[in-house]
Each structure stands twice: as C-alpha cells, then as structure tokens.
Amino acid sequence: MEEFKMVFQIIAFIFIIILIYYFYRYIIYVYRAKRINSFTIRGKNSNGIYNIIYKITRKLDNTGFYKKRNNKYDKYLGNSVYNNEDIITSKIVLGLMFGFIYLFECSLYKLNLNLLIVVVMYLIGYYLIDFIFGINYKRKVLYMNINISKVMIVMNNCYEVNRSHKEVVNSIINEIGDPLKEEFKVVRQDLDRGLDISTSLYRMYERTKISKILYIAELLGLNIRYGISIKDICSVLERDIVDREKIDHYLIRLNNTNKLVVLLLANIPIFVVGLTMMMGVEYIIALCGKKLVYLIIGESIIYIVYLLFIYSLVRRDV
Amino acid sequence: MKKLDKKIRLLGINYDSHIFVIFRLILSILLFLYLLLSLRLGYIVAPLMTLIFYSLSEYILIDLPIKRRSVSLERDALDYIPALLLNLKNGKSVKTSIKNSSKVVKNELSNEFSKVINNLKIGFSLEEGLEDLSERIPNLYIQNMILDLKENNRDGDKIVDSLEWQLNSLKDNYNQEIISIKKMMPIKLCLLCIVFLAVMIFLIYYIAS
Numbered sequence: 001m002e003e004f005k006m007v008f009q010i011i012a013f014i015f016i017i018i019l020i021y022y023f024y025r026y027i028i029y030v031y032r033a034k035r036i037n038s039f040t041i042r043g044k045n046s047n048g049i050y051n052i053i054y055k056i057t058r059k060l061d062n063t064g065f066y067k068k069r070n071n072k073y074d075k076y077l078g079n080s081v082y083n084n085e086d087i088i089t090s091k092i093v094l095g096l097m098f099g100f101i102y103l104f105e106c107s108l109y110k111l112n113l114n115l116l117i118v119v120v121m122y123l124i125g126y127y128l129i130d131f132i133f134g135i136n137y138k139r140k141v142l143y144m145n146i147n148i149s150k151v152m153i154v155m156n157n158c159y160e161v162n163r164s165h166k167e168v169v170n171s172i173i174n175e176i177g178d179p180l181k182e183e184f185k186v187v188r189q190d191l192d193r194g195l196d197i198s199t200s201l202y203r204m205y206e207r208t209k210i211s212k213i214l215y216i217a218e219l220l221g222l223n224i225r226y227g228i229s230i231k232d233i234c235s236v237l238e239r240d241i242v243d244r245e246k247i248d249h250y251l252i253r254l255n256n257t258n259k260l261v262v263l264l265l266a267n268i269p270i271f272v273v274g275l276t277m278m279m280g281v282e283y284i285i286a287l288c289g290k291k292l293v294y295l296i297i298g299e300s301i302i303y304i305v306y307l308l309f310i311y312s313l314v315r316r317d318v
Numbered sequence: 319m320k321k322l323d324k325k326i327r328l329l330g331i332n333y334d335s336h337i338f339v340i341f342r343l344i345l346s347i348l349l350f351l352y353l354l355l356s357l358r359l360g361y362i363v364a365p366l367m368t369l370i371f372y373s374l375s376e377y378i379l380i381d382l383p384i385k386r387r388s389v390s391l392e393r394d395a396l397d398y399i400p401a402l403l404l405n406l407k408n409g410k411s412v413k414t415s416i417k418n419s420s421k422v423v424k425n426e427l428s429n430e431f432s433k434v435i436n437n438l439k440i441g442f443s444l445e446e447g448l449e450d451l452s453e454r455i456p457n458l459y460i461q462n463m464i465l466d467l468k469e470n471n472r473d474g475d476k477i478v479d480s481l482e483w484q485l486n487s488l489k490d491n492y493n494q495e496i497i498s499i500k501k502m503m504p505i506k507l508c509l510l511c512i513v514f515l516a517v518m519i520f521l522i523y524y525i526a527s
Contacts, residue, residue: 214397215397218397218401218422218423218424219400219401219404219422221422222401222404222405222418222419222422225418225421225422226405226410226418226422228404228405228408229408232404232407232408233404236400236403236404240396240400243489247493247496247497250497251496251497251500254497254500254501255500258500258503258504261504261507262507265507265508265510265511268511268515269511269514269515269518272515272518272519273515273518273519273522276519276522277522284522284526287526288525288526291525294525295521295522295525298521298525299518299521299522302514302517302518302521303514303518305514306510306511306514309510309514310507310510313503313506313507313510314503
C-alpha cells in the first residue's frame, strides 16, 4: 500500500482540481441565475452556494468590512450584475476551502499539521479567482488589440456624416461584437455621466492598457480642446491604426512559428537533468545522501527562473 | 569631458560629468588594488580587469540607456508627431501647435517639447529652444524633424509634406526594429537554454562533490 501512496495523492490532487473547476462553473451559473431572480417566483434565496455567499456578504457588509476594499474587480465584471463584494466573499470561502482540504489530507494520512502550509493553502485559494479572472481578461484584451480597426472604420464613417459623439458610440455598440462591445458600453455610461469622449476613452485605456486606445483618446482630445477638424483626425487615426494592426498580425505570425522552438527549448533542461538523474538513481542517491532534497529544490528553483526568463522574452505586449 | 557632457545631456538629465569621472576613477583604483593584493596572479589580472571595468562602465551606465531612450522616444514620436502635424495642417503656427500637442499627448517626448515652451517664457527664442531640444534627443529621425521645424520657423517654407515623409521613415524604422527583435528570439532562447543547462548540471556536480 505504501508504494501506491504517491499515486493516490496524485489522483486526489487531480480530483480536487476537477472539483474546483466545477465549483467555479457552478458559481458563474449561480451568478447568471441571479440576473433573472427578480423576475422569478422563487425569489432570491433559492440557490445553494450563492445563498451562503450572499448571506456572508450581507453580514460582512454590515460590519463595514468592504468599505476598505477598492473597486479592483469592476474591470473584470464590466457591465454585468456581479458585485465586488460577492467576489471578495467567494475568495474568502475558497481560501477556507483550500485550508480545509489540507486539514482533511492531514487527518487522512496522519501527517503532522504545519501552520505554514495552512497559510500557503489559504493564500492559493484566495488568489485563485484573481488568477482565473486575470488570464481571461488578458485573453480578451489581446483579442481587442487586434480588432480596433473595426471601431475606427465605424467611427470614421460616422464622423464623416457629422454625427455626435454619443451617436458614434451607440453605432459602435450596435455594429461590433462582444469584448469591444462590453467596453464601449462602459464608455457610453461615462458619456451619460457627463465626461467627454476623450476622457472616457482614456479611462478605457486605464482599464485595458491598450496603447491604440490611448492614441485615439489623445487625438480626439485635439478636437475637443482646440477645435481641430474631426474628419482630418479620423482619417489619420484610421490609417495609423490599420498600419499598426498589420504589424501586430505579422508579429503574431512570427510568434506562432516560434512556438515549437519555445516548447522544445523550455523542456530541454528538465529533460536532460531528469534523464541524468533517472539513469543512475542509486548512484546519485549514494553521492548526494541527505543533500538530495536540496538538489531537487535547487534544480526546480533554477528551472522556474528559466521559465520566467522565457516568458519575458515571448510575452506579447499590447 | 565635453563629449561626456553631451552624452549625459542626451539622457535627458542635467548632471555634471565630473562626478561620474571621479567616481569611475576611484572605483577602478580600488578594484585594481583589491585584485593586486588578493589574487595570486594579481599583476596580470588586476590591470586587465581595471581596463575592462573602466571601458565597460561608460557603456553600461551611459551608452546603453541612450540607446534605450532612443527607442522609447521613437515609440512616443509615433503618438506625438501626428498630433503636431494635425495642428500644422489646420493652420496653427509652429509654437501653438507644439503647445497644443504637448498638452494633449502625455509621454516623454511631449515633456521634452513642453520644455521648449517653458524656455520661451524665460526669454529664449523658438530657434534657440529647438536647438536646445535637439541636443537632448538621441534619435536621428526626431532630430531631423526638429531641424525641419527650425528651418520652417526661420524661412516659412512648406513643412507638412516633409514632416510626413520623416514620420513615414520613422514608422518603417520602428517596425523593422520590432520585427528584428522578434526574429532574434530563437537565438536568444538557445543561449538561455545553454546557460541554464550548464548551471543545472553544475549544481548536481557541486552538491555531489
């Protein structure tokens, strides 16, 4: 039985990951259900996990716990009905769940309880949602970055027929597909609250960090502040942004051709070192003795640093 | 010393070159003495290492940052120069268009141009201000554009077309630079792989011995 302990642990780990994935999907489903809750007969308290999260959120909100939290998740949530507070509560709940998973494993395999690992597990659970949201948002931004020329085409045509800024944003929302549409809905909200088009686009740049949006915001500012002709500005913008997108597409193609090289080179060190260690396991154990643990930790740290270096080289800037 | 002063001005800062020279001299003397006294073959290693340190320090601390600044200013110019051109096309003067576009566009190059407007308030003429600006900017294409602006201010010739050509050549140069960096990526990855493989094997050897 001792020999299969490692295999059991791996299976348990995979099982936990699948569980977390389904938990995440369930939360999304529950949040979507919340949107139609006010129109249903059953009312708000009909959902399982969300019900618990909602109750905790309300209780913590009464104590003033959320007043200190910033609006960090606004940009991830966009125009939807989710709250910042709900996300923070589910983060706390997930953190506690991860802590309990460790405690459960300790009791199962009769391990000694380590407080440091409990804290580490809690932190992993706490930042898991940030990680998932971050990756999704990054993907969205990369998609938006290579589709801004569509926005520019619509904008240019609308300004050619002398439409106002609000009408232009409305027609962008009507014409263009999703990730950009959501962002422009936020821009429309900003316009409704009295900001000018340049400032609201600058706020969009602050959310997405796409340099093309900053360029559009800056040049439209010329029209608003100094009365430079908007038709001239739009024709310049359209030409420049299409040019920049052309280069972006070329760079993406280059990156795709380099993908195989990157995959191969990223795995070579671990493959070579692993092979040398696997070929003579007894030899290496005899040589290193008790230092074997330090060897494995050192090798893994160097490998992680190597992967980070590769990431910094391969990373696509927006 | 004058050469160093010019180089330091290209970094966009106003430090005296004497401080750098004195620090470099003191550090190289200390390095020389340390290597001479501590190593067995110090009489060979110390002068060689001191020479390398003396020459590399200028390259690392001044020349490399100038190159980086040149590329970043090129990137900023792609945002700034179209704004300037739009102002000029709409019939504004050179001074007004610099003023307007440096208020709207916020980056390093626009800060440099807004320094020209600040100099005008002190009592500089526009030509002097632009000349001062061209001494602070390491990029060749932007220097050409500033020369264009200066000539226009003096003689009043047609500027928009020539500035557009300069801008197009700057765009081409910037794009080629990005593409060349991406094309260099596999070679850099290979070098990284070799270095880290050597480090990992050295660690096995070090712990085993």
